[in-house]
Amino acid sequence: MKEFYRDSWVEIKLAHIDYNIKQLTKRLRKETNIYAVVKANGYGHGDIEVARTAIDAGAKRLAVALLDEAIKLREAGIHVPILVMGRVRPADVPVAVKYEITLTCYQKEWLEEVRQLELEKPVTVHLKWDTGMGRIGIRSTTELLDNLKLLKHKAFYLEGIFTHFATADEENLGHFESQLVHFQRLREVFEKNWQEKVLFHTGNSAASMRFPDKMFDFVRFGISMYGLYPSPTVKLEQPIDLKPALSLQSRLIHVKKVEPGTTISYGATYTAQTEEWIGTVPLGYADGIRRGLQGSEVLVNGKRCEIVGRICMDQFMLRLTEQAKVGDLVTVIGKQDQEEIEMDELAEKLETINYEIACMISSRVPRIYVD
Ligand SMILES: Cc1ncc(COP(=O)(O)O)c(C=O)c1O
Structure with missing residues (x-):
């Protein structure tokens, strides 16, 4: 550890992160795996240390927001699959390929640009569906079909599909339910138009803690891995005992x-x-x-x-x-x-x-x- 000469410090109990992941895993279905979300320097806890602990506790993959964050993890010698959940500029895709980092796609224009690049191998991508978060992602079946057409190009390997919930931590679950319906509608169209198997992941902490049976191949476990409840509503329900790290x-x-x-x-x-x-x-x-x-x-x-x-x-x-x-x-x-x-x-x-x-x-x- 780097020496420091001041009287203030953050103490991180990695054993609590290990405990929290194991608590969550207990509630998940056997076939559901974990993405440990370590963006923003592991929510301020230290991305490399948290990533290593999470992997030891059973997380199979890591998720971050930026390509820079993914590269930092690779350069620290972490080899598990890493997903960048934000947008990476097409011009930076060759860097992601070099570091074997999975990217998020959702724009026809992005796919068209990347298709023109001379990549040493296909870029692994997850297609983001905006089922009601209103941030990034394809929304309609027309957009879905347009993206799938381009994803057939040899520049791409479509490994996964994901969406993100806007209100899974709230008491009123109306919007959450409507996102599930939107997801299911897109999924039916997807399955008629794509033969290869892909991984599906939808749940953040709140959704995966509260509705483990509605989750798919992976959940993306952020705040609760650090021992914090996603909202007062989830804290009150206490579906899982968590220890702040x-x-x-x-x-x-x-x-x-x-x-x-x-x-x-x-x-x-x-x-x-x-x-x-x-x-x-x-x-x-x-x-x-x-x-x-x-x-x-x-x-x-x-x-x-x-x-x-x-x-x-x-x-x-x-x-x-x-x-x-x-x-x-x-x-x-x-x-x-x-x-x-x-x-x-x-x-x-x-x-x-x-x-x-x-x-x-x-x-x-x-x-x-x-x-
Ligand atoms: C796309 C996506 N998935 C998962 C997470 C993790 O969410 P949480 O920290 O609520 O578990 C985030 C965090 O904001 C996110 O943006």
Whole structure:
């Protein structure tokens, strides 16, 4: 591991990722396999480390958003099939072929351009169907047939078909059901027009946790592999017990007692009402601790303490519940004694989702891995 010289770090428990994958696998049908989704540096957890753990836990394949992310995994010596779920420019397809990376296709024009390239071997592709997400993918049977016609060209090997659900994590499943119907309609047309076997995959975490019997050859397991529930609805249902893998830790770098009336940080937005103990923590918005977290809590010596005053680029201040020492552990995300700050709590404060909290911890914070 690279040396680091600061008092803040992200700790990743790889054993929890292993546990989460095994929990999920238990609920899946025997014939359903797992894509471990490790895009965005493994949702901030570290793509290479998570990928290796996921493969050891039984995931057969990896999925990312970008070609660059796939190449990074290959260069780390990971040999399982890797799917890029986003669009790769036609001009970059030869690079994907060289690294044996599977690409996503869904545009006639893309297939026409790639067909013109001199590829050393066919590019393996998965055809994306937009059954109701409204992002990328073919939508109609006309588009499907147009794409299939071009996919017969020797430049392509159509290995898989996939779609993505927009609302599988919600209480109201009307839209999810309509996506299933749309998928089935396209599938009937596909099967009449394509003889070779392909792999089908539809489910993200929410769909595969809640409806394992509606899944096909693979599921794409992202957020829940990291031990986080896709939404409050799924968390409440608790179809699977999950253990969060990530905690964010720091240490107090300064402690002082202030007089009533003392103001703290930029803009002097916080004024001590009584004599107070104020601690300083070496994390700031350059580390992903957004300024909107002013007023939320972290743990020191097992107690919740409020973040007071504006969060700076590299530091923020706390109102301690009692005197503490320089060097005392500060837990921004994770457990201390009986208390826990979950990513969901920070997400609620920032009016966002736990996915964004995991991704927002910047690369300036070192990641350390424990079993
Ligand atoms: C196409 C696709 N599949 C699967 C996933 C994984 O979703 P989740 O993290 O909810 O499991 C994502 C993530 O956004 C995605 O974009």
